[in-house]
Amino acid sequence: MVRSQEATITDAERPGPGDQLWSVFEFARRYRLAKREENRLLMLYGPTASLHVLLANAQRHSLIS
Known part of the structure; x- marks a missing residue:
């Protein structure tokens, strides 16, 4: 039995009617x-x-250590 990705997304992560959907590729480039x-x-x-979920979960690593 294969579970769809939609089934693994919690209600808190599901985009609401006012949320912008972004391409992950475009978000990463920008x-x-x-x-x-x-x-x-x-x-x-x-x-x-x-966009809200991507901004909350993206991690940028500093180039300066």
Whole structure:
């Protein structure tokens, strides 16, 4: 039995009527995320997610250590 990704999304993460849906690829490019972080977001949410969810869960790693 295969579970759809829609079934794994909680009600808190499901976009509401006023939420903007963004392409994860476009979000990663605009916010200059590393490819690894882009792939992590793709695995979590698929190709699109609400802007609110992406901003809350994206992690940027500093280039200065």
